[in-house]
Each structure stands twice: as C-alpha cells, then as structure tokens.
Amino acid sequence: xxxxxxxxxxxxxxxxxxxxxxxxxxxxxxxxxxxxxxxxxxxxxxxxxxxxxxxxxxxxxxxxxxxxxxxxxxxxxxxxxxxxxxxxxxxxxxxxxxxxxxxxxxxxxxxxxxxxxxxxxxxxxxxxxxxxxxxxxxxxxxxxxxxxxxxxxxxxxxxxxxxxxxxxxxxxxxxxxxxxxxxxxxxxxxxxxxxxxxxxxxxxxxxxxxxxxxxxxxxxxxxxxxxxxxxxxxxxxxxxxxxxxxxxxxxxxxxxxxxxxxxxxxxxxxxxxxxxxxxxxxxxxxxxxxxxxxxxxxxxxxxxxxxxxxxxxxxxxxxxxxxxxxxxxxxxxxxxxxxxxxxxxxxxxxxxxxxxxxxxxxxxxxxxxxxxxxxxxxxxxxxxxxxxxxxxxxxxxxxxxxxxxxxxxxxxxxxxxxxxxxxxxxxxxxxxxxxxxxxxxxxxxxxxxxxxxxxxxxxxxxxxxxxxxxxxxxxxxxxxxxxxxxxxxxxxxxxxxxxxxxxxxxxxxxxxxxxxxxxxxxxxxxxxx
Numbered sequence: 001x002x003x004x005x006x007x008x009x010x011x012x013x014x015x016x017x018x019x020x021x022x023x024x025x026x027x028x029x030x031x032x033x034x035x036x037x038x039x040x041x042x043x044x045x046x047x048x049x050x051x052x053x054x055x056x057x058x059x060x061x062x063x064x065x066x067x068x069x070x071x072x073x074x075x076x077x078x079x080x081x082x083x084x085x086x087x088x089x090x091x092x093x094x095x096x097x098x099x100x101x102x103x104x105x106x107x108x109x110x111x112x113x114x115x116x117x118x119x120x121x122x123x124x125x126x127x128x129x130x131x132x133x134x135x136x137x138x139x140x141x142x143x144x145x146x147x148x149x150x151x152x153x154x155x156x157x158x159x160x161x162x163x164x165x166x167x168x169x170x171x172x173x174x175x176x177x178x179x180x181x182x183x184x185x186x187x188x189x190x191x192x193x194x195x196x197x198x199x200x201x202x203x204x205x206x207x208x209x210x211x212x213x214x215x216x217x218x219x220x221x222x223x224x225x226x227x228x229x230x231x232x233x234x235x236x237x238x239x240x241x242x243x244x245x246x247x248x249x250x251x252x253x254x255x256x257x258x259x260x261x262x263x264x265x266x267x268x269x270x271x272x273x274x275x276x277x278x279x280x281x282x283x284x285x286x287x288x289x290x291x292x293x294x295x296x297x298x299x300x301x302x303x304x305x306x307x308x309x310x311x312x313x314x315x316x317x318x319x320x321x322x323x324x325x326x327x328x329x330x331x332x333x334x335x336x337x338x339x340x341x342x343x344x345x346x347x348x349x350x351x352x353x354x355x356x357x358x359x360x361x362x363x364x365x366x367x368x369x370x371x372x373x374x375x376x377x378x379x380x381x382x383x384x385x386x387x388x389x390x391x392x393x394x395x396x397x398x399x400x401x402x403x404x405x406x407x408x409x410x411x412x413x414x415x416x417x418x419x420x421x422x423x424x425x426x427x428x429x430x431x432x433x434x435x436x437x438x439x440x441x442x443x444x445x446x447x448x449x450x451x452x453x454x455x456x457x458x459x460x461x462x463x464x465x466x467x468x469x470x471x472x473x474x475x476x477x478x479x480x481x482x483x484x485x486x487x488x489x490x491x492x493x494x495x496x497x498x499x500x501x502x503x504x505x506x507x508x509x510x511x512x513x514x515x516x517x518x519x520x521x522x523x524x525x526x527x528x529x
Contacts, residue, residue: 014125015090015354016134018116022347025145026106026114029343030067032140033104033116036133038064040268041157042124047096060157065100071108082109087355089117096121115352124158126272128257131337133268138343145344158269161261163306173307178315180300181251181327184278186317188330189245190363191400192393194385203359205383206395206471208402208438210409212375217409219369219376225291230254230334233367234294235287236380236408237332238279239416240401249280251328253361256305274309276327277301284415287408329362335381336368359383365401372447378405399475402438426476432495435475440491443468454489472498 037043041060050057072082085107094101101121108114116137120130136152143150210218222232238250258271277297281290313326320326341349364383369376380401384394407414426432433451440449444459455465466482473480476498488497 012122013091013093013119013358014122014127014130015117015119016130017086017090017352017354018118018134018341018349019352020114020116020343020347020349022112022344024108024112024114024343024347025141026069026071026108028144029106029114029116029137029141030069032144033067033106033118033137034064035140036137037067037100037102037104039136039152040133040155042267042269043100043102043120045101045124046098047101047123062100065103067104067106069106069108073108073110073113077109079109082107082115083355086115086117090119090354091356091358092119094121096123101125122270124270125268126257126270127255127337128259128272129268129270132266134338134341138341142344153266155266155268156263158267158271161259161264161267163261165306170308170311173304174311174315177304177307177312181276181278181312181316184249184251184280185247186251186320186327188241188250188328188363189247190241190329191244191397192384192388192390194362195387195389200385200387201358201360202386203357203364203383204386205353205357205381206398207379207381207442208398209370209441210378210380210402210405211434211437212372212377214406214409215369215376215378218378218405221288221408221412222291225288225295227291227295228298228334229367229369230332231291231294231298232408233332233334233365233380234277234279234298235290236367236401236404237330237365238281238294239287239290239404239408240397241330242281242417243400243404244397248282249278250330251276251278253325253328253331254301255331255333256302258305273305274325275301275305275307276309276312281416283417285417286415287412290416291408291412325361331361331364333364333366334368335366335379339370357383359385370447374448377447380405395471395475399435426498429495429499432498433491436472436491436495436498439468439471439475443471449491451491455485456489 044062044064045058045060046062047056047058049055070077070085072085077085089103089105094103101124103119105117106114107117118130118134120133125133139152140150218232219229222229222235227235234252237252241250242248253274253276256273256275258273259265259267264271277300279290279294279297281293285293309326313320317326325331337351339351341351343349361383362385366379366381366383368379368381370379371377380398382394382398382401388394404416407416437449437451440455440458441447443464446459449458455468460468465485469480469482469485472485472494480497484497485494488494
C-alpha cells in the first residue's frame, strides 16, 4: 500500500454514481466498462513508496479491474441495502500496491433502473478524466448495441505527456506568484463556524438558481468585461464574502486541468492542480469593476497554473496544517460535468449526489449555466462541512450569493458594498416567487416548476414536503409549519404565505423536525415523535 494514511483518506477517492432509467443491456454495459478500464495504462497501475528516496514508484503492467454485476432487484435487495452497498463502493479505499486504482459495479435495482458505480483513486484520475472515462464507456456500449467497433483514440502513456522544467524556471515562477499573493490573509471570514471538535471531512451541499432573465443579464454584463462564467463566479463569491464581513482581500483556490501538453487531451490521469488567485475590492468598487479585477486575477493565475502550490504555501504560510488546504479554506470551480449522461436511445441518465459527501475545504462553491425550458439559468452550489454549528447560516449565505448575482445583473454600475445584504426582500412579490421556485427546483431535482400546480402533482411527497419546510424556513427566516405548506401547496400560494410578517407565523412543529430526523436515520417516524 502506498501510504496507509493517504490510502484511507476518503478525499483521495473519486466516486461517481450514474442512474439509468430505461432498458439497459447489463451484460453489454459490464463488457463496455471492463474494456474501458483495461485500455488506459494509468488504470492498470500499481504503486509503491520508496521510503529511502522519498518518492512514489509505479508500474502500469498490472491486471486491469473487471466490472462487476449485481441483480439487486432479482435477489430481493431493499433500497436501504442497496444504498449501503453503493456507499461502501464509493468509500472503500484501494490497496494501491496490489489493486487496480479503479473499480466499477453495475447494479440492476428495478425493472428499468440501473446504477453504474465507478470509483477511482485520485492518484490516477481527476475530474476531467472521470468524464472522459464515462463517455468512453458509453461510446463502447452504443457501438455494441449497433454491432460495430467503436471509434476510440489510442491513449498515450501519462508519463509521455508530462512537461519537465528546470529548477531555476520553477523557482522564478514561484517567486512571481509569491509576490502577487503576499500580504493577503490566508484565512477567510466565513458566514458560519465549525464545531470545536476534531474537524470532519464529511460534508453536504445546497444549490440555488437564478431565473433565466437575470441570468441572461448577468452573463451579458460579464461578457462585456471579457469574463468567463468562472470569472463571474469569482466576482460573485468575493462580493458575497465581503458583504458578510469586513474582509476585503481574498485568496480563492480553484482546480486547473493541467493538460497543457498537446497530447494530454485523451489521457486518463491525475493532471489537475490547485491554483490560488487573489481578488480584492474597496468600499466604492462596482460590480463591473469587480468583474474586471476578477478577470485579471483569473488570467494571472491561469498563466502560473503549473507553479507548485506546496512551494508557494511554504513561503506564504509556513505554519500551515498539512491536513487542510494550505492558503485558503475557500474553493471555487466551474461545474461543467454532464449532469444528464446519455447512454443510448430510450435510456436517460443522471448523476446522483454522493452519500456521504467528502470535502477538503470549509466552503466549496460551484458555478454552472444549466439549460432549462425557460432558458439558460445560472446555478450556484455550496458544499460545506456537516459539523458547522448553524446550517441556516450556510443557506442564508447561498441566498446572499444569489442576491449578488441578481444585483450584478440589474445594477452593474452600483457599488457592491452599498447594496442591501438582506437575504431576500419578502415585500417584493417577484422575489418571493423566485425564492419559492428555486427551492422547489432544488427539492424536486428539476429545472422548472409551474407556479399553480400543487407540490404533490409536481412530483413531491410527504417526506419531500418536510424537506421543503426546512429549506424555505432557512432561506426566508419564517418559522413555517408542514401543515401551512400542505394547505398552500403551490408556488404562488407559498410565496403569499411568506408575505405574512414573521411574528404572525406559528412556531415550527416538533413532529416535522422529528419526521425529517427519522428519514435521515431511517427510523419509523412514529418512533421519533
């Protein structure tokens, strides 16, 4: 095993769970997955740690992993039992000295429901590699359905596409980055606090959307300043953090693909690097000016993306904790992974959220533009540790982040810090509607909902209603009851419910919280009341 502590660390795993609805040829999917796992040298690798030389050595001549198959439906597995298996597949470490660093299991869970559980070690797979591997599996599968040979590239060995530089070149680049980042605080004043006990890597996530009209305006303003969606995310995150504290200078980490070599595009491997950028704002900085600064900060960081972060951190933060990010607790990434994987005609796929979710940052923000029936919508997500002392503060910050996006879209010439930092103006009917719509979409995992169709006709059930109560209460500051949302079961009805003064709202029903806890702990609700 490479290193016991490193191998057992859950954040070193890259798990993916794809759910397919429709007729899947399971034998063909197993064969396609096995073939894909065997094609790439990195996925056949075995590793060992040379203690004397303090380096990792590897060989790519090992046997590749073979995909497994389980017919859980035929064997009578319950949903809970299947869930436990999926969690185990996603969290079980690899013995890198003896095992292939990737595994896959195809699980039939229903008449037309299939799971593909793919788990790799971060030592050989990054996010882009995962997407490439999934697409290759699907390509091989579709070719098998057609009885043809798939068109696949001949992947080179990862070692052949790694650039080498002299020590002098690296040292000069590190010095340049250090000078650019020097003086910025290596901490960020976040809108929540973590428990004082030993920090946990377990996390959870929340997501919200901006409506299509404001999304179009925000993207247009960003484009006028030459900003990508990622740079727009930098501005929004810095603005929201500044509005919530007196900090004005931020270091933000992001993941860089690290595939500068022209032949690296088809290689499955761990090329991604962590890069840190610096963005700051003053009391009079406008959204348009912040976008310009975000663009400059992003471009500077992109140009030095191959600078070793460890060397930079040693200069700027010599007292860093080796278990946690060295320069900043905040990460921002562009989420461009396909959320609806396409396997074959008549089969729809979707990426399932990971349970449990492991995170390395105190706050990981993701920005993406998602297509919906009403148009393109800006999606903002936050991953955060489970051990925060007040989860409502995270939801409130997400609402602030969405409010920042709306302010940038409608008032780009206004100072960032002079605008309201209220989570939402509940006196504004449009903002109430947008708040309820976004939370319905989050709870129901859909892109759009009808304002006048009941929650239950839209796909909700009694358990999801309890979740809706909790999320709406957190986002609005109103103490809502399950019975109130049951009686006002539409988006428009619940938006009007939020218009009532907070003092007129009765306190939350204990039974609702007990039911939510029961669902999380998989206990009968009556035992929790």
